[in-house]
Amino acid sequence: MKTFLFILLTFSTILFSQSGREIDDFVLSPSSDFYSNNYLNGSNTGKANSGIGSENDFSAVFLNPAAVKLKSKFTAFLQYSFKTNNRVTYTNAYGPNGYELKHKPNSFSGGFAVNINKYISAGLLYSNTNNVKYDFAANFASSNEFTYNLNIHSIALPVIVHFEKFGFGVNVHYNLYRNNITGVTTIIEPEVPHEVTNSFERLNVQVGLYYRPVKTFSAGLTFTPGFKSDIKSSDDNTISPYFKFVARYPYKISAGVNFLTLNNRLSLAFDYNFQRTSEMTGHLDKNDVNFGFEYFLNEKLTLRTGFFTSFDIRDFHSDVVGFPGREGDFTQYFLTAGFTYKLKNADLSLSVLDSHISPGIIKLFMVNTALVFNF
Secondary structure (H helix, E strand, O other), X not given: OOEHHHHHHHHOOOOOXXXXXXXXXXXXOHHHHHHHEOOOOHHHXXXXXXXXXXOEOHHHOOOXXXXXXXXXXXXXXXXXXXXXXXXXXXXXXXXXXXXXXEOOOOOEEEEEEEEOOOOEEEEEEEEEEEEEEEEOHHHOOOOOOOEEEEEEEEEEEEEEEEOOOEEXXXXXXXXXXXXXXXXXXXXXXOOOOEEEEEEEEEEEEEEEEEEEEEOOEEEEEEEEOOEEEEOEEOOOOOOOOOEEEEEEEXXXXXXXXXXXXXXXXXXXXXXXXEEOHHHOOOEOOEEEEEEEEEEEOOOOEEEEEEEEEEOOXXXXXXXXXXXXXXXXXXXXXXXXEEEEEEOOOEEEEEEEXXXXXXXXXXXXXXXXXXXXXXX
16 A cells, blocks of 8 residues: 555654654655755856855855855856666565656756946846655556655845955745655545645745955855744645654755965865754764865866765664665765856856765766856
8 A cells, every 4th residue: 555654654764653743754854865956056066066165156156155256247047957867775674675766857047146236246046956756656566656756946036245355145045845746545545546745935044154365265154044844735634643744954054165276277175064964853964075176277168076975864773763775875975077168258067976986875977067148
């Protein structure tokens, strides 16, 4: 029976009932970042998605709004990300099982910005920051398709203030979190498949600082406050009135530095990213690093490469959680490469990200393209 109760027993972080019990949703939470993140940060994806302490173009405004510097009065950009599919298999009390992680085509972002005056810039952008499709259809006897479909839609209003050596930026963003589920049967109607939509909305901010005391060194810092939100469902009888699903997004802090050497032709970036995801039952804190290299070959061509981590944050030593699979299965080590070619009024960037050197079962190949117009 493809009921929510089965998925709860397999994937949820709480395996017992209690009146009004809160359960951290395993899709609408940072626990899905191991696959759902689209890395929509423009040319910076080529240098391992780094750049918190680097001077960036507007397409990387989500890395650090304070580090964005527009090259002209107006800037517009469009970018798209593609990633390969992945199958996850494991064995639990029900025997061999698994699901497909599938790429969804709407992984893009776009926007425009304007230099209001010498010190202040502002813009508007849309980004599909995360999406993923969990396809369980091959693991059930029924021919009905059973899938989870996650989408996080973000509309942001960045405001950037720049002085000679110091920058301050704020991303005010509205996010719509949606999880569409197909092929669901309920306790009340165990034989009839349904389509259920779980969702919530949130207005949040990201605050960034940028400091460049000398030409060869710069540093950046960002902070995004955390929150918890009740998840609204189109079917109130999906599981039980005794369960209450919540989405928990703990606060995030990221810091980065950037060095210039070889007569300012080589840029070396290092970022550290922390999120207090241990607030989610059965999870560890996120601690990831990014190392990026950028070489300015000539006035038209810039080459990039790098390495970054995406660690499995499931806590297999927790007494109240029974995760399928093994510890570290979702850990990924990414190698990246990319370039930017400058046209007359536009910058065309292509980046590739690959995690096939990873020790776990998730191994991805991703491509990001970005086109930035300056006029």
